[in-house]
Structures are given as C-alpha cells and as structure tokens.
Amino acid sequence: xxxxxxxxxxxxxxxxxxxxxxxxxxxxxxxxxxxxxxxxxxxxxxxxxxxxxxxxxxxxxxxxxxxxxxxxxxxxxxxxxxxxxxxxxxxxxxxxxxxxxxxxxxxxxxxxxxxxxxxxxxxxxxxxxxxxxxxxxxxxxxxxxxxxxxxxxxxxxxxxxxxxxxxxxxxxxxxxxxxxxxxxxxxxxxxxxxxxxxxxxxxxxxxxxxxxxxxxxxxxxxxxxxx
Numbered sequence: 023x024x025x026x027x028x029x030x031x032x033x034x035x036x037x038x039x040x041x042x043x044x045x046x047x048x049x050x051x052x053x054x055x056x057x058x059x060x061x062x063x064x065x066x067x068x069x070x071x072x073x074x075x076x077x078x079x080x081x082x083x084x085x086x087x088x089x090x091x092x093x094x095x096x097x098x099x100x101x102x103x104x105x106x107x108x109x110x111x112x113x114x115x116x117x118x119x120x121x122x123x124x125x126x127x128x129x130x131x132x133x134x135x136x137x138x139x140x141x142x143x144x145x146x147x148x149x150x151x152x153x154x155x156x157x158x159x160x161x162x163x164x165x166x167x168x169x170x171x172x173x174x175x176x177x178x179x180x181x182x183x184x185x186x187x188x189x190x191x192x193x194x195x196x197x198x199x200x201x202x203x204x205x206x207x208x209x210x211x212x213x214x215x216x217x218x219x220x221x222x223x224x225x226x227x228x229x230x231x232x233x234x235x236x237x238x239x240x241x242x243x244x245x246x247x248x249x
Contacts, residue, residue, distance in 0.1 A: 063099075063101060064100065067088060068105040068156075069107050070105065085129055086134070098149055099145055102145065102152075104155050106126065106158040106159065107124050108123055126159075137161045138155075138159070139166075143163065147170055148173065150173075151175050152175065152176040152178075153171075155178070160186040164188070165189070168188075168189065168196070169192045172195055172196060174196050174198065175200045176202070177196070178202075178203040178205075184210060187210070193220065202227070204230075209228075209232070209233040214236055218239060218240075218242045222245060224245050224246060225248040
C-alpha cells in the first residue's frame with residue numbers, strides 16, 4: 023500500500039474509518055492521514071469511543087490524541103459530531119433513567135481539560151457546514167463560537183434534559199441554517215422566538231417529552247417545507 027497514490031490511500035483510510043493510531047505505521051501514512059481532504063470532511067468526538075479507551079485504561083491517551091488531531095485538521099472539518107456523555111446501556115434500549123458517564127469528568131480524572139469550547143476553538147466557521155451535539159453542556163467559549171458561525175447550514179441538537187441557555191441564545195445568529203433538529207425533554211422558554219430569526223430554514227424537526235413550538239410562531243419561516 024506504500025506505493026498507492028495519496029488520494030487513493032486517503033479514500034481507503036476513510037472507508038476503513040481509520041483513526042489517528044494509523045499514523046504510527048509509517049511517515050507516509052501519517053502524512054496522508056493529516057493532509058488528505060477526504061479524511062477531513064467529518065470528525066466524530068464521542069464519549070462512547072472514549073468509554074472504550076477508558077475501560078482499557080487509556081483515557082489520557084485518547085484525550086491527547088484527539089487534541090493533537092484537532093490542532094492539525096480542525097480548520098478543514100466540514101461536519102462535526104460531538105457527544106459529551108455516554109451510557110453503558112445499548113442505545114436501542116436506553117431510557118432516561120440510565121446513568122451517563124461524562125467526558126469532562128473523565129478528562130479531569132485524567133489530568134486533562136476538555137470542554138466543548140476548547141473543541142470548537144479549533145474549527146473554521148468558513149469550513150464547517152453541520153454540527154451534531156448530543157447530551158452536551160455549553161460553556162461560555164462554546165456559546166461565543168456558535169454565535170460566530172453564521173454560515174452554518176445544518177445542525178442537530180440532542181439534549182437529555184433542558185436545552186442549555188447559551189445554545190438557545192446563539193440560535194438567532196445562525197441566519198443561514200437550512201436544517202435544524204431539536205430533541206429535548208422540556209421546551210425552553212424563548213425557543214419559538216429564536217426560531218423566527220431562522221428565515222432560511224427549510225426543515226425543522228422538534229421532538230419533545232411534552233410541549234412543541236406553536237405553529238403560529240413558525241409563520242415567518244416562509245421557506246419551511248418539512249416540519
């Protein structure tokens with residue numbers, strides 16, 4: 023495989039869902055992994071993958087590897103998936119009462135600092151096109167980053183309980199959003215008002231344990247086709 027063109031090798035890495043460990047094979051593979059555009063389109067930072075490392079006593083190594091990866095390729099990422107918490111229960115049968123293990127707590131226990139804001143700081147608003155946040159708290163630095171991303175076109179928020187206030191406050195700034203999905207326990211006060219600023223929305227999906235936005239509040243969204 024050493025003789026393969028970089029573009030083809032990059033496609034193979036992508037199809038195999040290769041992680042940063044592959045850079046240890048050779049200098050050639052390391053260069054391709056960090057430079058090929060095909061590998062920079064999407065980045066998944068999930069607590070579930072951290073959970074596997076933690077069970078093997080490698081949590082600190084996991085954080086160090088991800089931090090290095092972000093520094094190198096964060097500016098080229100187009101799609102980011104970020105999950106701060108995970109459950110040891112299979113997702114197909116998970117319930118709201120199942121205990122969650124928190125990424126930030128594991129980071130602190132490993133002597134590392136890890137917050138959503140420190141991740142978003144490495145991303146380029148001009149490159150990022152979609153963002154998936156699952157069971158995530160929003161620190162001040164993350165809220166400031168979200169407000170700068172006016173070019174973001176699609177985003178999914180999944181919240182285990184209440185939608186974080188900084189996240190809600192950032193919504194009106196994201197004027198180019200075309201697709202938005204919210205999954206929340208309790209509808210936050212002010213959500214309907216915030217949605218009215220997203221005039222480019224063509225798809226809006228809200229899943230709630232109780233209350234959904236009033237349909238009359240969505241009348242200003244003239245481009246809305248899927249609800």
